[in-house]
Amino acid sequence: MSFTRRQMLTGLAGLGVLGLAGGGARYWLGQPADTATHDYELIAAPLDVELVPGHTTRAWAYGGQAPGLELRARQGDWLRVRFVNRLPEPSTIHWHGIRLPLEMDGVPYLSQLPVLPGEYFDYRFQVKDAGSFWYHPHTASGAQLGRGLVGPLIVEEREPSGFRHERTLSLKSWHVDEQGAFRDFSVPREAARGGTLGRLSTINGVHAPTLELPAGQVVRLRLLNLDNTQTYRLNLPQAEARIYALDGNPVAPQPLGKEYWLGPGMRIELALRVPAAGVELPLRNGPLRLATLKSVASSEPAGDWPPALPANPIAEPDLAGAETLRFNFEWTGAVSVNLAQGAAHSFWQVNGQAWDIADRSCAERPIATLRLGQSYILELRNLSQYQHPIHLHGMSFKVLSSNRRRIDAPWFTDTYLLGKQETARVALVADNPGTWMFHCHVIDHMETGLMAAIAVV
Numbered sequence: 124m125s126f127t128r129r130q131m132l133t134g135l136a137g138l139g140v141l142g143l144a145g146g147g148a149r150y151w152l153g154q155p156a157d158t159a160t161h162d163y164e165l166i167a168a169p170l171d172v173e174l175v176p177g178h179t180t181r182a183w184a185y186g187g188q189a190p191g192l193e194l195r196a197r198q199g200d201w202l203r204v205r206f207v208n209r210l211p212e213p214s215t216i217h218w219h220g221i222r223l224p225l226e227m228d229g230v231p232y233l234s235q236l237p238v239l240p241g242e243y244f245d246y247r248f249q250v251k252d253a254g255s256f257w258y259h260p261h262t263a264s265g266a267q268l269g270r271g272l273v274g275p276l277i278v279e280e281r282e283p284s285g286f287r288h289e290r291t292l293s294l295k296s297w298h299v300d301e302q303g304a305f306r307d308f309s310v311p312r313e314a315a316r317g318g319t320l321g322r323l324s325t326i327n328g329v330h331a332p333t334l335e336l337p338a339g340q341v342v343r344l345r346l347l348n349l350d351n352t353q354t355y356r357l358n359l360p361q362a363e364a365r366i367y368a369l370d371g372n373p374v375a376p377q378p379l380g381k382e383y384w385l386g387p388g389m390r391i392e393l394a395l396r397v398p399a400a401g402v403e404l405p406l407r408n409g410p411l412r413l414a415t416l417k418s419v420a421s422s423e424p425a426g427d428w429p430p431a432l433p434a435n436p437i438a439e440p441d442l443a444g445a446e447t448l449r450f451n452f453e454w455t456g457a458v459s460v461n462l463a464q465g466a467a468h469s470f471w472q473v474n475g476q477a478w479d480i481a482d483r484s485c486a487e488r489p490i491a492t493l494r495l496g497q498s499y500i501l502e503l504r505n506l507s508q509y510q511h512p513i514h515l516h517g518m519s520f521k522v523l524s525s526n527r528r529r530i531d532a533p534w535f536t537d538t539y540l541l542g543k544q545e546t547a548r549v550a551l552v553a554d555n556p557g558t559w560m561f562h563c564h565v566i567d568h569m570e571t572g573l574m575a576a577i578a579v580v
């Protein structure tokens with residue numbers, strides 16, 4: 124496979140220009156250089172953070188923050204991000220959930236060459252859908268995401284949504300010990316089971332923060348699971364909260380209910396009616412407190428529930444004319460043949476094939492080839508005892524049915540949390556040409572086999 128070499132060696136002079144000529148370190152400020160065109164310079168570099176009080180963790184950060192700088196664009200506009208790699212190793216950026224051309228998808232050797240230390244790469248694409256998305260590398264993912272290279276990408280609706288207040292909550296738990304030092308991001312024993320869990324949960328990089336919200340207002344909470352492994356069982360007891368969007372796509376507003384399981388890579392947007400000033404509400408993962416939402420006095424007149432968000436322009440699959448393709452996700456006890464030669468552990472398979480992250484040629488053997496413009500039903504079958512958030516690049520799909528849960532209102536998503544022994548049916552129109560990664564978003568499942576490529580030609 125060959126690439127146009129968009130990437131350029133910048134050298135020291137190049138880096139100097141980025142830092143000075145543009146008016147200083149503007150990317151540290153959380154502001155795009157140009158708000159109308161959404162131009163960013165996004166530098167990935169090591170950064171010392173204090174996750175454990177009194178201790179320093181050497182994280183890796185985008186734009187001087189871990190989780191990374193919040194990027195914002197407006198639906199229909201172009202987003203331009205100059206990604207500058209000041210890490211000690213190659214990297215890329217993948218735009219999770221964004222429907223874009225393959226060359227911008229950030230998959231090494233498939234979309235582009237890895238961006239080497241000291242190089243930059245210009246990502247440039249039009250955002251078709253409004254919603255909550257995110258970005259992360261697609262290289263050495265366990266360690267790179269684990270060290271903090273994850274960040275929110277918010278695409279605002281074309282017209283005002285009716286929400287006057289919003290907050291982005293990036294959920295991540297860190298693989299650190301009591302001194303804040305990194306532990307293994309993946310241990311084989313865990314990778315072969317539910318995945319290797321972090322030990323310190325944070326929201327926007329802070330453990331159990333208190334977030335102040337204006338009393339009497341309806342606030343849009345964008346909750347993004349940017350974690351490698353953890354499925355958060357989100358609940359807001361005592362709160363009046365409604366679901367407005369799932370994984371970047373609007374749904375008919377509905378009560379949050381008892382608990383929502385947000386798998387790695389998934390997002391949920393809630394409207395929260397903030398109670399009277401002084402009230403504190405826990406935001407929890409199962410029984411564990413993730414944050415305290417504290418109501419503070421507001422002089423604004425009380426807000427009301429906004430109307431449903433407008434649907435994104437995703438093609439409606441033709442179910443009557445759709446072909447069904449079956450995908451089995453299974454555990455395999457097989458020991459990888461050439462671990463000694465540097466191959467990864469292999470514990471998981473899709474249709475009997477394990478992806479090998481050390482083998483660049485895997486992407487040349489797609490597990491399925493779809494015809495451009497055709498509708499497909501994908502039957503996703505989990506034959507294992509662990510859940511898998513199944514994610515597809517390049518296209519969104521509609522969740523139709525499941526043998527394990529009632530699906531009354533199908534919704535569009537890019538990631539579906541497939542429960543143990545669950546079979547779910549999802550549908551899509553194969554409308555984006557290219558070869559697209561299709562994988563579990565538990566990072567150490569993905570890195571030990573649970574990944575495949577789907578071609579659209």
Ligand code: C2O
Pocket residue numbers: 217219259261388514516560562564
């Ligand atoms: Cu967030 Cu390959 O994905």
Ligand code: CU
Pocket residue numbers: 217218219220514515516
């Ligand atoms: Cu993705």
Ligand code: CU
Pocket residue numbers: 510511512563564565568569573
């Ligand atoms: Cu998995």
